[in-house]
Each structure stands twice: as C-alpha cells, then as structure tokens.
Amino acid sequence: MHDKNLDGFICPSSGTPAFKHYESKDLAMVITINVIANLLDYCSGVIPVTKVSKEDLKEEYDDPNFPNDHFVQETRKTLQGSEGLPVGIQVCTRTYQEEKCLAITMLVDKALKEIND
Numbered sequence: 463m464h465d466k467n468l469d470g471f472i473c474p475s476s477g478t479p480a481f482k483h484y485e486s487k488d489l490a491m492v493i494t495i496n497v498i499a500n501l502l503d504y505c506s507g508v509i510p511v512t513k514v515s516k517e518d519l520k521e522e523y524d525d526p527n528f529p530n531d532h533f534v535q536e537t538r539k540t541l542q543g544s545e546g547l548p549v550g551i552q553v554c555t556r557t558y559q560e561e562k563c564l565a566i567t568m569l570v571d572k573a574l575k576e577i578n579d
Contacts, residue, residue: 463555463556464556469555469559469562469566470553470554470555470556470559470562470563470566471553471554472551472552472553472554472570473495473498473551473552473554474495474550474551474552475495475496475508475550475551475552476495476496476550477495477537478537478540478541479514479540479541479544479547479549480540480544480547481540482539482540489533489536489537489540495552496552498554499552499554502557503557504554504555504556504557504559505554505555505556505557505558505559505560505562505563506552506553506554506555506563507552507553507563507564507567508550508551508552508553509550509551509552509553509567509570509571509574510548510549510550511548511549511550511551511574512548512549513545513546513547513548513549514541514544514545514546514547514548514549515545516545518545519541519544519545522538523537523538523541551570553566553567553570
C-alpha cells in the first residue's frame with residue numbers, strides 16, 4: 463500500500479454469515495480474510511451493507527469442482543436460517559492510521575446510505 467500510495471482498501475468482512483455456536487471449528491478458513499489485516503498490523507473496521515435475503519438463499523451454495531468438500535457442506539449448513547443476518551465490508555488502512563480508517567469507513571457508510579435512500 464505504501465509503494466502505491468494507497469490510503470486503504472476495502473474487502474469482504476466474511477465469506478459466510480455468522481457461525482452458529484460451536485461450528486466455527488468447521489469453518490475456520492472463512493476468517494482468513496479478516497486475519498489479513500491483523501497479520502499486517504493494519505487498522506480495520508466493518509460496515510454493514512445489507513442483509514441476507516430470501517432471494518440470496520434461493521440458489522444453493524455449490525462449488526462445481528468440489529461439490530462434496532467438507533467446507534462446502536459446512537457453508538451450506540451456515541446458510542440455513544441466515545435470512546436477515548448482516549452482510550458487511552471491511553475497510554483497512556496501514557498501521558497507525560486509525561483516524562484514516564475511521565474517515566474512510568464513514569465516507570463509505572455515508573455513500574452506501576445515500577444509495578439505499
């Protein structure tokens with residue numbers, strides 16, 4: 463980010479809805495997207511964008527290359543009953559750039575609210 467003079471980046475906050483209690487061990491790979499900021503010691507914040515809808519859940523989650531993969535099966539379980547759960551994005555900035563992270567987060571949140579109004 464420093465070499466490209468980037469203020470920050472935006473990425474998904476999670477690849478699935480929230481885990482049910484005691485199921486996180488089966489889906490631990492999903493949190494790797496959140497871990498990136500921690501490993502780099504970057505600041506980050508999460509913004510709710512929308513919620514899981516019935517329309518989102520009409521099509522069953524599948525990976526044509528790995529249809530019987532343990533991760534795919536566990537993700538299907540997590541999606542059951544997920545209607546109404548929040549879907550968010552994560553804003554990340556470099557180390558010691560908390561104020562910049564909050565500023566970008568606020569700008570993105572404001573823009574999302576304007577789009578949805």
